[in-house]
Amino acid sequence: MLHRYPRRVAIIMLALTLCVAVFPLWGPAVFGDQVDFIQEKLTLMVILALFTMSLDLLVGIVGLVSLGHALFFGVGAYTLALASPEYSAASLWWMLPLVIAVAAITAFVVGLLVIRTKGIFFIMSTLAFGQMFFYLISTSQFAGGTDGLFIMFRPSVTFGETTLLDLSNPQTFFYFCLGLLIVGYLFMRWLTRSYFGQVLDGIHDNEHRMQALGYATSGYKLVAFVIAGVLAAIAGMLAAMQYGFANPVQLGWHTSGEVLMMLILGGIGTIFGPILGAFAYEILLYVYEHLTVHWPILMGLTIIASVLVLPRGIAGLIIAPPWNRKKTPVAKEQAAESVIPPNSIQHNEG
Amino acid sequence: MNLAFFGVQLLNGLQYGLLLFLIASGLTLIFGIMGIINLAHGAMYMIGAYLVYDLTLRLGNFWLAIVVAVPIAVALGLIIERLFLDTLYKRDHLYQVLLTFGLILVINEVQRIIWGGDVHSVAVPSPFDTSLQLTSNLQYSVYRLFLMGVCLALAAVIYWVIRHTRLGIIIRAGAVDRDMVEGLGINVRTLFTLIFSAGVALTAFAGMIAAPLSTIAPGMGDSILITCFVVVVIGGIGSIKGAFWGAILIGMAETFGSVLIPSLASMVIYLIMAAVLLVKPRGLFA
Numbered sequence: 001m002l003h004r005y006p007r008r009v010a011i012i013m014l015a016l017t018l019c020v021a022v023f024p025l026w027g028p029a030v031f032g033d034q035v036d037f038i039q040e041k042l043t044l045m046v047i048l049a050l051f052t053m054s055l056d057l058l059v060g061i062v063g064l065v066s067l068g069h070a071l072f073f074g075v076g077a078y079t080l081a082l083a084s085p086e087y088s089a090a091s092l093w094w095m096l097p098l099v100i101a102v103a104a105i106t107a108f109v110v111g112l113l114v115i116r117t118k119g120i121f122f123i124m125s126t127l128a129f130g131q132m133f134f135y136l137i138s139t140s141q142f143a144g145g146t147d148g149l150f151i152m153f154r155p156s157v158t159f160g161e162t163t164l165l166d167l168s169n170p171q172t173f174f175y176f177c178l179g180l181l182i183v184g185y186l187f188m189r190w191l192t193r194s195y196f197g198q199v200l201d202g203i204h205d206n207e208h209r210m211q212a213l214g215y216a217t218s219g220y221k222l223v224a225f226v227i228a229g230v231l232a233a234i235a236g237m238l239a240a241m242q243y244g245f246a247n248p249v250q251l252g253w254h255t256s257g258e259v260l261m262m263l264i265l266g267g268i269g270t271i272f273g274p275i276l277g278a279f280a281y282e283i284l285l286y287v288y289e290h291l292t293v294h295w296p297i298l299m300g301l302t303i304i305a306s307v308l309v310l311p312r313g314i315a316g317l318i319i320a321p322p323w324n325r326k327k328t329p330v331a332k333e334q335a336a337e338s339v340i341p342p343n344s345i346q347h348n349e350g
Numbered sequence: 351m352n353l354a355f356f357g358v359q360l361l362n363g364l365q366y367g368l369l370l371f372l373i374a375s376g377l378t379l380i381f382g383i384m385g386i387i388n389l390a391h392g393a394m395y396m397i398g399a400y401l402v403y404d405l406t407l408r409l410g411n412f413w414l415a416i417v418v419a420v421p422i423a424v425a426l427g428l429i430i431e432r433l434f435l436d437t438l439y440k441r442d443h444l445y446q447v448l449l450t451f452g453l454i455l456v457i458n459e460v461q462r463i464i465w466g467g468d469v470h471s472v473a474v475p476s477p478f479d480t481s482l483q484l485t486s487n488l489q490y491s492v493y494r495l496f497l498m499g500v501c502l503a504l505a506a507v508i509y510w511v512i513r514h515t516r517l518g519i520i521i522r523a524g525a526v527d528r529d530m531v532e533g534l535g536i537n538v539r540t541l542f543t544l545i546f547s548a549g550v551a552l553t554a555f556a557g558m559i560a561a562p563l564s565t566i567a568p569g570m571g572d573s574i575l576i577t578c579f580v581v582v583v584i585g586g587i588g589s590i591k592g593a594f595w596g597a598i599l600i601g602m603a604e605t606f607g608s609v610l611i612p613s614l615a616s617m618v619i620y621l622i623m624a625a626v627l628l629v630k631p632r633g634l635f636a
Contacts, residue, residue: 114627116628117583120387121583123447124583124587125627128576128579128620136617139613261448294459296456297455297459297460299452300452300454300455301456303448303452304456311441
């Protein structure tokens with residue numbers, strides 16, 4: 001489903017990336033003395049984009065709707081907070097592998113249990129596991145309870161005696177996050193186009209057929225669950241660095257719901273859509289918060305409207321603009337949704 | 351822990367479990383028959399509690415407040431079903447999750463606008479505002495016993511309707527094959543509206559009768575919703591029987607958990623769920 005997009009997708013994404021990347025050049029002219037604040041927001045959006053993209057691997061690519069993805073976001077944040085020394089900076093060289101390892105193990109254990117369930121059961125059990133961790137963390141002394149934990153120093157990136165990246169510098173940190181997002185995006189593109197990704201795509205279309213073809217679909221789903229968990233944990237680690245603390249709210253079910261909203265707003269199953277969705281959601285949130293204290297109403301109505309009117313999200317608008325919807329592959333795909341699609345896997349097996 | 355104390359906890363667990371069943375049965379009805387996953391279910395529980403708090407203040411009588419509040423809850427269910435859910439029946443669960451999540455945000459904020467962020471309570475109504483003397487120093491609230499009775503009666507009614515009436519047959523058939531039932535000349539559209547309203551009314555009613563025993567606060571629906579999800583996952587989706595035994599099990603586990611192992615109390619129900627998933631991924635009664 002996600003193999004060929006019109007060229008305008010690449011053009012738009014490149015233009016937007018460039019716009020964000022050179023923000024320090026044009027930001028001060030547009031936002032004046034608010035530029036630091038905007039850059040902070042922008043960094044957060046980049047982090048959330050990575051988070052949303054990781055969820056897309058589950059929801060969009062494999063078709064597993066998880067309502068507990070914030071669990072892994074929280075795992076990343078808390079691993080950083082708990083493993084950081086109190087009065088000095090940790091080294092990223094071992095912090096990053098540690099976060100990845102902890103997230104992978106957590107995702108493997110949770111995945112083993114939830115992969116056994118299907119459809120709505122999967123939604124509910126992921127939600128319940130997310131809440132389990134939420135209560136575990138918010139009642140634990142070692143994790144600071146409901147207050148959470150502070151992170152006094154961002155990890156250092158040194159080689160020998162020289163500092164390669166000074167992450168405590170907001171601008172450097174911004175580029176660090178942007179770099180990770182781009183790496184994450186390229187990784188996801190590579191993953192979805194690989195043999196593994198095609199099997200996932202096949203599972204999304206028709207899991208029984210894949211089983212009949214001899215694929216151990218549970219194994220594939222579990223690996224996808226672990227990868228998504230690790231990516232989310234990296235985003236969680238970055239978010240904790242950005243905020244300077246890890247808080248139970250970050251792994252509550254409202255966070256899981258929000259990231260799902262960013263995903264649907266951007267367009268599921270497209271990898272680039274989630275990035276747009278995260279940005280759009282945060283911008284909307286910012287605007288609504290300034291309009292009224294009752295902004296959740298506006299946000300709620302926006303979600304309802306986007307579900308009803310724009311089920312394929314912003315990405316759907318770009319791939320198939322309303323004015324030439326007939327000619328695009330997406331329209332064809334929608335029409336063929338009820339029919340079993342031609343088997344794209346076998347071509348790659350030979 | 352002496353025997354009398356144990357007995358009180360047993361009753362508390364039973365009462366909480368029965369209340370959970372009332373809420374979870376609505377969730378189960380709506381999912382099992384309509385295939386809709388309704389995250390806003392907990393929010394309706396909260397609305398029930400707030401309605402009864404507000405109306406008790408206005409009308410001066412708890413029972414009168416309930417009589418007025420139930421039709422309001424039914425109407426709310428009707429409006430939501432007609433306005434939003436119509437397009438969702440054929441869509442993926444993902445969209446139902448999101449739309450109802452959006453509804454939660456709207457309902458929670460509307461609650462905040464109307465009733466504010468304060469915590470409220472409702473007095474236990476007469477003639478149940480007394481206690482039963484169990485031993486020389488242990489009492490048990492009569493209202494809790496009354497609540498148990500109401501929940502049990504409703505459970506019996508639900509069971510009877512689904513098992514032994516024509517409507518129940520149609521409901522069960524609609525759950526299996528919607529198109530076939532439609533082909534037999536039954537208006538499934540109206541049936542769905544009816545069931546959704548009934549589901550919403552059940553949870554709102556649970557919120558109403560639980561109001562005198564609970565603190566009425568913003569977001570009170572969110573935690574009960576997730577507990578209900580655990581109940582449904584344990585019992586098996588779409589199974590009323592599963593919802594009943596799942597609710598009793600969770601009610602007991604949470605009550606005894608908070609007495610015996612306070613440090614793990616909030617986790618107990620999730621641990622039970624994990625264990626059930628490990629043994630029977632489709633739930634105990636599916």
